[in-house]
Amino acid sequence: MKVAITGKGGVGKTTVAASLAHCWRDMGYRVIAVDADPDANLAGTLGYRGPDITPLSGLKELIEERVGGGQGWGGFLKMNPRVDDIPDRFGIDVDGIRILVMGTIDRGRKGCACPENVLLREVLNHLILSQHERVIVDMEAGIEHLGRGTAEGVDAMLVVVEPGWASLQTAKRTASLATDLGIKRIDAIGNKVTGDDALAFIRSHLGAISLLGALPFDAGVEEDARSGRIGVDRAFYREMARIADALKEPEHRDTSKNLV
Numbered sequence: 663m664k665v666a667i668t669g670k671g672g673v674g675k676t677t678v679a680a681s682l683a684h685c686w687r688d689m690g691y692r693v694i695a696v697d698a699d700p701d702a703n704l705a706g707t708l709g710y711r712g713p714d715i716t717p718l719s720g721l722k723e724l725i726e727e728r729v730g731g732g733q734g735w736g737g738f739l740k741m742n743p744r745v746d747d748i749p750d751r752f753g754i755d756v757d758g759i760r761i762l763v764m765g766t767i768d769r770g771r772k773g774c775a776c777p778e779n780v781l782l783r784e785v786l787n788h789l790i791l792s793q794h795e796r797v798i799v800d801m802e803a804g805i806e807h808l809g810r811g812t813a814e815g816v817d818a819m820l821v822v823v824e825p826g827w828a829s830l831q832t833a834k835r836t837a838s839l840a841t842d843l844g845i846k847r848i849d850a851i852g853n854k855v856t857g858d859d860a861l862a863f864i865r866s867h868l869g870a871i872s873l874l875g876a877l878p879f880d881a882g883v884e885e886d887a888r889s890g891r892i893g894v895d896r897a898f899y900r901e902m903a904r905i906a907d908a909l910k911e912p913e914h915r916d917t918s919k920n921l922v
């Protein structure tokens with residue numbers, strides 16, 4: 663299963679992606695955590711404190727070897743390059759989670775066949791997963807970048823929302839676009855939920871999008887991100903574990919009725 667985590671800026675996408683990665687790892691899955699945000703910080707949130715990671719988009723020799731394109735990108739491109747070895751060769755392992763940093767996809771040529779895009783798209787779409795593997799893609803904020811490349815690559819899209827108008831508007835726009843793109847499963851995860859009123863607000867503004875769970879606001883989560891130490895005993899991670907378990911099912915349903 664491959665899931666993409668989307669939502670408005672700052673709602674907690676990276677926090678959710680990192681803690682979902684932890685939960686699935688603890689459940690025995692091999693987890694590949696893909697940072698698809700050009701302003702990458704998933705590895706740091708997962709506790710990585712080493713030197714800067716070169717993103718895949720910056721591995722020019724690899725791109726040339728696999729996709730070709732030579733001078734500029736006007737040359738001949740191999741559209742189905744081999745990518746199955748990329749997570750092992752170019753990912754880094756942090757506490758048993760494989761992290762892949764995608765880097766910047768050239769917006770100006772979005773959708774066109776420039777070599778970086780071909781490689782990144784293929785990596786997302788053609789990671790062949792065994793039953794015990796899970797891919798989590800931490801996306802850039804907003805919806806502008808959501809395109810066919812993402813849609814073909816994921817089984818489900820999880821939209822993170824917080825109890826405020828703006829993130830719920832973004833969620834509805836994201837869901838509508840994702841549906842147009844053919845993504846079959848779109849669910850919401852509430853984050854920074856401060857109580858019953860906040861949860862009720864989220865529910866009443868989600869429309870038809872089902873709510874998988876509600877993660878509480880907890881200043882300790884921010885401290886965990888700073889120290890790179892996630893998964894300690896907090897209500898936040900317990901709720902995340904429940905969501906991860908619900909997502910385990912091939913056809914997960916709305917489990918939010920079990921909340922509160």
Ligand SMILES: Nc1ncnc2c1ncn2[C@@H]1O[C@H](COP(=O)(O)OP(=O)(O)OP(=O)(O)O)[C@@H](O)[C@H]1O
Nearest residue numbers: 671672673674675676677803854878879880884887
């Ligand atoms: N449940 C929570 N309680 C308290 N703080 C939280 C919670 N979830 C996330 N945060 C904090 O909110 C901030 C934004 O979180 P995060 O970076 O995960 O958001 P994002 O959606 O990935 O942001 P961006 O759009 O910049 O990628 C971080 O400082 C994070 O620690």
Ligand SMILES: [Mg+2]
Nearest residue numbers: 675676677699
């Ligand atoms: Mg983020």
